[in-house]
Amino acid sequence: MNIKQAAATFNLTADTLRYYERVGIIPPIPRNKSGYRDYQTKDLNWVYLVTRLRAAGLSIESLIEFATLSQLRGQQPVEAAQKQVLKDQLAELExxxxxxxxxxxLLTYKIETYDEHIAQFESGELTAENQEALWQKNFKQQEQYNEKNSIK
Incomplete structure (x- = not known):
C-alpha cells in the first residue's frame, strides 16, 4: 500500500506519516523498486497502534520511547520497559x-432535572440563595444509582 492509501486508511495526511517515520514513532517503511514507501501489514499495524495511542493522549515523546524500545526486542528489560509505557498510559486513561x-x-442529572429547576426558579421556590450546591453532590453515587436501575 502506498503512503496516500495508508494515510487515507487512518484519516491522516501523508506528511503526518512521514513525520511519524522521521521522528521514530513508526519503524522505517520499506521502499519499492521505485523508491516509494510500500506499507505492509506490520507497518499498518504500527500506524493503527500509534493513532489509537495518540487519541488516548499518549505524548509524542512516549510514542518515540515505545517505538525505540520495540526496535530493541528480545532483551527482557527492554520488553518490560515497553510494557510499562503501555501500563502507564492505561492507568492515565482509566x-x-x-x-x-x-x-x-453531572450532565445527565442536569438534563433530567432541568425543567423542574426552571419551573422552581420561575415560581420563586428556588432562588440564587437556596439552590443546591452542585459541587457537593457526589456524581459517582449517581453512576451507581444509574447502574442499579439500568440507566445509561
Whole structure:
C-alpha cells in the first residue's frame, strides 16, 4: 500500500506519516523498486497502534520511547520497559475515563432535572440563595444509582 492509501486508511495526511517515520514513532517503511514507501501489514499495524495511542493522549515523546524500545526486542528489560509505557498510559486513561464518567453523570442529572429547576426558579421556590450546591453532590453515587436501575 502506498503512503496516500495508508494515510487515507487512518484519516491522516501523508506528511503526518512521514513525520511519524522521521521522528521514530513508526519503524522505517520499506521502499519499492521505485523508491516509494510500500506499507505492509506490520507497518499498518504500527500506524493503527500509534493513532489509537495518540487519541488516548499518549505524548509524542512516549510514542518515540515505545517505538525505540520495540526496535530493541528480545532483551527482557527492554520488553518490560515497553510494557510499562503501555501500563502507564492505561492507568492515565482509566483516570480520564472516570473523570469523564463523572461529568457525564453531572450532565445527565442536569438534563433530567432541568425543567423542574426552571419551573422552581420561575415560581420563586428556588432562588440564587437556596439552590443546591452542585459541587457537593457526589456524581459517582449517581453512576451507581444509574447502574442499579439500568440507566445509561
Amino acid at each position: 483516570i480520564k475515563l472516570a473523570e469523564m464518567q463523572e461529568v457525564k453523570n
